[in-house]
Every structure is written in C-alpha cells, then in structure tokens.
Amino acid sequence: MSGGVDSAVAAARAHDAGHDVTGVHLALARNPQTYRTGARGCCTLEDSRDARRAADVIGIPFYVWDMADQFHESVVDDFVAEYAAGRTPNPCLRCNEKIKFAAVLDRAVALGFDAVVTGHHARLGADGLLRRSVDEGKDQSYVLAVLNRAQLDRAVFPLGESTKAQVRAEAAERGLAVADKPDSHDICFIADGDTRGFLERRLGATPGDVVDSRTGEKIGTHSGAYAYTVGQRKGLDLRVPAPDGKPRYVLSITPVTNTVTVGPREALSVDEITANRVIWHGSPAPVTCDVQLRAHGEVVPASVSVAGDTLTARLHSPARGVAAGQAIVAYRRDAEGGDVVLGSATITAGVLSATERAVAHA
Amino acid sequence: MAYLDHAATTPMLAEALDAYVAAARDVGNPSSLHAAGRGARRLVEESRERIAAALNARPSEVVFTSGGTESDNLATKGIFWARRSLSLNRTRVIASAVEHHAVLDAVDWLGTHEGATVDLLPVDADGRVDPDRLADRLARYRDEIAVVSVQWANNEVGTVQPVHDLARLAAESGVPFHTDAVQAVGQIPVDFAASGAAAMTVTGHKVGGPVGVGALLLGRDVACTPLLHGGGQERDVRSGTLDTAGVAAFAVAVETSVKTQQEYAVRVGALRDELISRVRRAVPDAVYNGAAADRLPGNAHFSFPGCEGDALLLLLDAQGIACSTGSACSAGVAQPSHVLIAMGADDDRARSSLRFTLGHTSTIEDVDALLAALPGAVERAKRATAWKTPRQ
Numbered sequence: 001m002s003g004g005v006d007s008a009v010a011a012a013r014a015h016d017a018g019h020d021v022t023g024v025h026l027a028l029a030r031n032p033q034t035y036r037t038g039a040r041g042c043c044t045l046e047d048s049r050d051a052r053r054a055a056d057v058i059g060i061p062f063y064v065w066d067m068a069d070q071f072h073e074s075v076v077d078d079f080v081a082e083y084a085a086g087r088t089p090n091p092c093l094r095c096n097e098k099i100k101f102a103a104v105l106d107r108a109v110a111l112g113f114d115a116v117v118t119g120h121h122a123r124l125g126a127d128g129l130l131r132r133s134v135d136e137g138k139d140q141s142y143v144l145a146v147l148n149r150a151q152l153d154r155a156v157f158p159l160g161e162s163t164k165a166q167v168r169a170e171a172a173e174r175g176l177a178v179a180d181k182p183d184s185h186d187i188c189f190i191a192d193g194d195t196r197g198f199l200e201r202r203l204g205a206t207p208g209d210v211v212d213s214r215t216g217e218k219i220g221t222h223s224g225a226y227a228y229t230v231g232q233r234k235g236l237d238l239r240v241p242a243p244d245g246k247p248r249y250v251l252s253i254t255p256v257t258n259t260v261t262v263g264p265r266e267a268l269s270v271d272e273i274t275a276n277r278v279i280w281h282g283s284p285a286p287v288t289c290d291v292q293l294r295a296h297g298e299v300v301p302a303s304v305s306v307a308g309d310t311l312t313a314r315l316h317s318p319a320r321g322v323a324a325g326q327a328i329v330a331y332r333r334d335a336e337g338g339d340v341v342l343g344s345a346t347i348t349a350g351v352l353s354a355t356e357r358a359v360a361h362a
Numbered sequence: 363m364a365y366l367d368h369a370a371t372t373p374m375l376a377e378a379l380d381a382y383v384a385a386a387r388d389v390g391n392p393s394s395l396h397a398a399g400r401g402a403r404r405l406v407e408e409s410r411e412r413i414a415a416a417l418n419a420r421p422s423e424v425v426f427t428s429g430g431t432e433s434d435n436l437a438t439k440g441i442f443w444a445r446r447s448l449s450l451n452r453t454r455v456i457a458s459a460v461e462h463h464a465v466l467d468a469v470d471w472l473g474t475h476e477g478a479t480v481d482l483l484p485v486d487a488d489g490r491v492d493p494d495r496l497a498d499r500l501a502r503y504r505d506e507i508a509v510v511s512v513q514w515a516n517n518e519v520g521t522v523q524p525v526h527d528l529a530r531l532a533a534e535s536g537v538p539f540h541t542d543a544v545q546a547v548g549q550i551p552v553d554f555a556a557s558g559a560a561a562m563t564v565t566g567h568k569v570g571g572p573v574g575v576g577a578l579l580l581g582r583d584v585a586c587t588p589l590l591h592g593g594g595q596e597r598d599v600r601s602g603t604l605d606t607a608g609v610a611a612f613a614v615a616v617e618t619s620v621k622t623q624q625e626y627a628v629r630v631g632a633l634r635d636e637l638i639s640r641v642r643r644a645v646p647d648a649v650y651n652g653a654a655a656d657r658l659p660g661n662a663h664f665s666f667p668g669c670e671g672d673a674l675l676l677l678l679d680a681q682g683i684a685c686s687t688g689s690a691c692s693a694g695v696a697q698p699s700h701v702l703i704a705m706g707a708d709d710d711r712a713r714s715s716l717r718f719t720l721g722h723t724s725t726i727e728d729v730d731a732l733l734a735a736l737p738g739a740v741e742r743a744k745r746a747t748a749w750k751t752p753r754q
Binding site: 022027061063064065066107110111112 | 673677695745747
C-alpha cells in the first residue's frame with residue numbers, strides 16, 4: 001500500500017472478497033531523510049500515514065516493511081548501472097520483478113500469506129492470462145509483463161476491470177481520504193524529478209564527444225553520456241547546425257568511447273529488434289502479434305520469435321526511438337477480454353533491415 | 363487478546379477511571395479565584411499530596427507535566443540551562459547509553475544546538491551502568507558537568523539501575539542527578555527522598571492512570587529553566603492550565619500502584635518467570651536478554667536467532683498477541699534497539715528481539731496464549747528470513 005488511491009481500493013476489494021488481508025507499506029529509502037522531503041516521492045512519511053489511514057478505514061492490519069536495502073541493490077543501483085552502460089532502464093518494471101513480486105512475495109509466502117495484491121491496472125483472470133486494463137490510458141501490463149508464471153500465480157490485481165475514474169469514485173464512496181490524491185508519475189527515488197542531476201551525482205561528470213552519424217565529425221561535447229536517451233531531441237546543446245537545417249536526435253550511446261551519436265529523425269527508424277531476458281508465456285513458435293516498445297508507447301504489429309534467451313521481433317512497419325534497456329512486450333489482440341500479454345524481454349538492439357533501407361532510399 | 367505490552371501502556375485502573383470521570387464532570391480552572399476554581403485547585407493539591415506521599419517527596423516538589431517525555435526534556439534541558447547560566451563552562455551532560463529517547467534525543471539536541479558535550483555512560487551485558495564509571499567522570503569533569511541523567515529502570519530489558527549509588531555520587535560532587543522512573547513506579551519500591559536524586563520523571567499511563575499527564579519531581583533547591591512559558595502555574599517552572607481530571611486520576615493510579623506494589627511484584631513476577639521458562643522450553647535457542655536479578659517484575663525480553671523481530675510481531679499479532687520489538691521510527695520501520703546494541707548485541711541479535719511485558723491485568727491465560735502461538739511463529743519467521751537473500 002503505497003499511500004495512493006489504487007492500492008487502497010485494491011486492498012479494500014480483496015478484503016471484501018473475503019480474503020484475510022494485511023496491508024504492507026514498503027519503506028524504500030535507506031536514509032529516510034533523503035526521500036522524506038520530496039513531496040513527490042513514493043515513500044515519504046506522509047504516504048506511509050496515508051496508507052495506514054486507508055488500512056484503518058478498510059479494517060485490516062497494517063505494517064511497514066523495510067525493503068530499503070533490496071530496493072537499493074535491485075532497482076536503484078541497476079538503474080544507475082543501466083544508464084552507465086548506455087541503456088534506458090525502466091525502474092518500475094524492475095521493482096515489480098525484484099521487489100513487489102520477489103522480495104515482498106517471498107517474505108509474505110514464508111509468513112503464511114498466499115498472494116500479493118497490488119493496485120496495478122491490469123487484468124489477471126481465472127485463465128491465468130495477464131491482460132491490459134479496461135482503462136487503456138492507465139494500463140500497467142507493460143511493467144508487469146516481466147513477471148514469470150510462478151510470480152503471476154501469486155499475484156492478484158483487483159482493479160483491472162475498472163477505470164481510474166471508477167477507482168477514485170469507489171475510494172470516495174468507501175470514505176478513503178486518498179480518493180483525490182494526485183497520481184504519481186515520477187521515479188519515486190528521484191524526488192525532485194531531475195533524472196540527469198541524479199545520475200550526475202551518482203556517476204560524476206564524464207565529458208565526451210557528440211558525433212554526427214553521417215559525417216563522423218565531432219559537433220559538440222556532453223558532460224556524461226548517461227544523461228541521454230535514444231530518440232532524445234531536446235537538451236543536446238549543439239552549436240553547429242545540421243547541413244540540411246533539420247533537427248537532430250540521439251541515435252545511439254557508446255559507453256566504451258563515451259560517445260553520443262546524433263543524426264536525422266529517419267535514422268531513428270528500426271524494424272528489427274533483438275532482446276534478451278525473455279519471459280514468454282505463449283507458444284515459442286514465431287507469432288504475429290502487437291509489440292509495445294516503451295511504457296505508454298504505441299503498439300506495432302510484428303512477427304516475434306523466441307530462441308533460447310533471445311527474442312527477435314520483425315516490425316511490420318518501422319518504429320522510432322527504440323532504446324536498449326526498455327522492455328519489448330508482446331500482446332495478442334483481444335478486443336473482448338483485453339489484449340493478452342504473450343511475453344516480455346529487454347531490448348538489446350534495434351536495426352533497420354536491408355529491405356527497409358532500400359525502401360527508404362528509393 | 364493477550365496483551366503483553368504493558369510497558370508501552372497499561373490499562374487504566376478502575377478507581378483511576380472513576381476519579382477521572384468524576385472530576386471531568388466539574389468545571390473549574392484551578393487558577394481561577396472563584397468557588398469553582400477553588401474546587402478544582404483543591405482537587406489538584408490533594409492529588410499533589412497523594413503523589414508526594416506515595417513517592418516520598420514534598421508536595422511542592424511535584425511539578426505536573428504532560429507526561430514522561432515533557433518531564434525528561436524539562437529536567438535535562440532545564441537543569442542544563444540553569445546550571446550553565448551560573449557557570450559558562452558547565453556544558454557537559456552525562457546520560458546512560460540506554461536511556462529512553464525522551465532523554466537521549468533531548469541531550470543530543472543540547473549537543474547540536476546548545477554546545478553541550480554529550481557523554482554517554484556505557485553499560486554492561488545486562489544493560490547496567492557501573493557507578494565507578496560515573497565516579498570517574500565526576501572526578502575528571504566535576505566543574506564542567508551540568509546534569510547527569512540515568513533511568514531508574516530500562517524500558518526495553520527491564521534492568522534496574524543502581525540509582526541510589528549514582529545519585530549519591532552526583533550529590534557528593536554537587537551535580538544534580540535526574541532519573542527517569544517512568545518504568546519503575548508501581549513495579550519496584552521508589553522513594554524520591556531516599557534516592558538522593560535532584561529530579562525524577564513519572565508518568566500516569568504506565569501505572570494505570572491516563573495518558574497525557576505526568577510529573578517531574580524536582581527538589582526545591584534545584585534550579586531549572588522552563589521549557590514552556592506562560593502563566594507559570596507550576597512553580598514558575600511549567601506553564602499551562604492544569605488538567606484537573608487527569609491529575610486526579612494520575613494521583614489515584616500512583617497511590618494505588620505504589621500501595622499494591624509488593625503483592626503485584628510477587629504475582630506478576632511469578633507469571634513472568636513462568637513465561638520465561640516456558641519460552642525457553644518451547645524455543646530452546648531463544649536468548650534471554652537483560653539481567654536475571656534486579657529486573658522489573660513484568661519484563662521478559664528475548665532474541666530469537668534467525669528471526670526478524672517485526673516478522674514475529676506480525677505473526678503473533680495475527681493470533682491476537684500484542685508484544686513489541688525495540689523501537690519504531692516515525693515511519694513505522696523497526697530499528698535495531700540502541701539498548702541491545704549498547705549491551706553488546708550485534709545487529710542480528712538486536713533485530714531478532716521481542717519484548718513481552720506483563721501488568722496488572724495479566725493472567726496465566728495470556729502466557730498460555732503466547733506459548734500456543736510462539737513456536738509456530740518462530741518457525742515461520744525463520745523461513746521468512748530467507749527473503750533477505752536477493753533472488754537472482
């Protein structure tokens with residue numbers, strides 16, 4: 001129970017369903033002082049108090065579990081290491097994989113509980129299939145797709161059939177004070193929302209070159225390649241305009257040479273994606289399905305195959321701004337019951353195939 | 363429910379509750395000059411006399427406060443300020459390492475904001491201060507010491523401190539000695555005059571009175587600068603309208619608990635001993651923390667190797683058994699106990715500990731209920747400790 005409206009209503013629904021429910025708030029800050037002042041952090045004292053009050057109203061026991069060390073190792077350090085390696089991590093996904101449905105779940109099961117209930121917006125029905133929420137705008141199946149079968153078997157998502165507006169209305173009806181609490185959007189351990197500043201404090205300034213992809217020439221400098229994400233256009237601070245006068249985008253980050261390569265928008269296009277750390281629920285044979293390449297990103301039809309721990313997706317039309325480190329999540333379309341998650345993997349590379357290049361140049 | 367957390371707070375005595383309700387029905391500010399005010403004042407002063415008589419102090423030495431935390435802050439800060447204003451080099455504050463946070467955090471504050479040198483006396487493996495340590499400090503720093511504060515008995519492990527020896531040493535050096543007797547009153551004999559202490563903290567809700575009322579017994583010749591300024595109601599050392607009903611109930615509770623202390627200690631001590639021997643039988647690797655003798659009669663404290671204290675608490679709570687881990691920070695996260703750490707325990711032993719405290723409503727059924735649940739809870743909590751290993 002984060003102290004937000006979703007987990008409060010999820011807990012209330014699980015309680016109503018007759019389960020023996022215990023509320024748990026995770027303390028994730030190693031030094032409470034560091035996160036305490038951040039109004040937008042997810043583990044402030046105020047959030048802990050809000051969660052406790054919600055538990056009181058629902059009528060369930062409530063405890064705070066100290067997961068600061070595990071969170072730091074599995075999520076924060078991983079976040080920093082991924083950026084340092086030139087990739088763009090998704091810490092919420094990692095937190096689901098390593099904390100909520102691993103450290104918390106393991107401890108809960110050992111203590112005699114059967115499942116972890118969360119306020120995620122996703123559907124997980126009797127068929128065991130993970131599906132998108134009915135509220136497509138709030139759907140969180142993308143950051144849950146990383147869960148394996150054993151984890152899903154112990155997960156309960158009571159909110160999947162409701163829109164956020166319905167959840168808020170229900171919270172108000174139930175007398176939960178968090179009914180109109182604003183949604184959290186930022187990364188919880190970066191309370192001020194300044195990811196670049198956070199990484200700079202952790203990694204230090206490491207100046208390097210910004211290079212043009214077409215000429216190979218150095219056209220600027222940066223103070224740390226980790227501050228850039230593939231597809232980024234703003235904040236490049238380039239003094240030399242492109243020959244064609246068009247905006248330039250970050251195409252790739254090369255940690256070994258500490259180089260940020262920029263180029264035209266077209267060069268961002270990829271249609272062949274490889275990924276590892278595969279979690280696959282469906283049949284491993286190549287399937288035609290939709291893939292989503294970032295949280296709340298567009299979906300693209302693709303042919304997906306899995307071999308060992310490698311997932312390959314051939315996109316039926318090119319996508320732009322595909323960053324290594326993000327998840328590729330495959331969905332089978334189902335307008336009735338909600339799109340079904342087939343699997344998830346971590347993007348390692350994206351290229352434009354020869355045929356597409358030929359098309360592009362024609 | 364088996365309530366085994368009397369050291370946190372204990373149910374009100376029926377006679378204290380009656381006294382509270384009776385007084386709360388009446389109107390009257392004890393500082394008002396009319397008949398209603400005089401009626402309230404009379405009740406307050408009678409209560410003051412009852413408390414003074416029960417603890418062997420003079421009525422004028424009883425300064426009513428809002429409870430233990432305020433009394434501890436008033437004694438440590440107030441005496442520090444008063445003593446330093448007379449001699450600027452009196453900036454050393456001596457306290458034991460196992461004080462309640464109401465003393466520890468107050469003296470820490472003096473260190474960070476008032477330039478005090480905070481000097482914590484170590485304790486032995488039972489949690490006891492060695493009077494020779496204080497004698498050594500007094501010999502070396504006598505003229506620099508503003509105040510010494512050592513609790514009468516520890517709130518976590520129940521160890522009774524050699525308060526008489528410590529107070530005598532301080533008095534011989536002309537240094538005021540404060541003792542937090544919140545846990546001691548009603549549990550063991552407490553005699554303010556005989557102790558030789560300059561100041562002593564007591565509170566209502568640990569002796570069957572209400573929460574929110576307590577007192578600082580302050581020797582008449584002990585200078586103390588107020589924390590709270592206003593009407594000067596209590597000897598000009600403490601301001602604020604007196605809580606007549608609370609004070610009346612507090613006095614009844616102190617009087618009753620002191621009067622019944624001896625038989626209480628025999629009855630509750632026997633229950634506690636039964637609890638200890640049964641826990642040891644049921645969980646042979648449990649480590650008993652604290653002293654064997656000179657211990658509060660209602661206190662039992664164990665470490666359960668391989669368990670997290672907060673996991674055990676959750677499991678026992680689910681079975682209707684209320685006990686406590688060391689201390690929780692404001693966010694509710696269990697912290698390793700500073701008391702056990704000061705006693706030489708490592709982090710694991712401190713984190714694996716639980717306190718069971720019995721009180722005036724405790725029965726053998728409470729012990730039965732605990733023992734019915736404890737072995738299973740320990741076994742389960744041990745399995746839950748594996749969660750700490752990060753999953754690959």
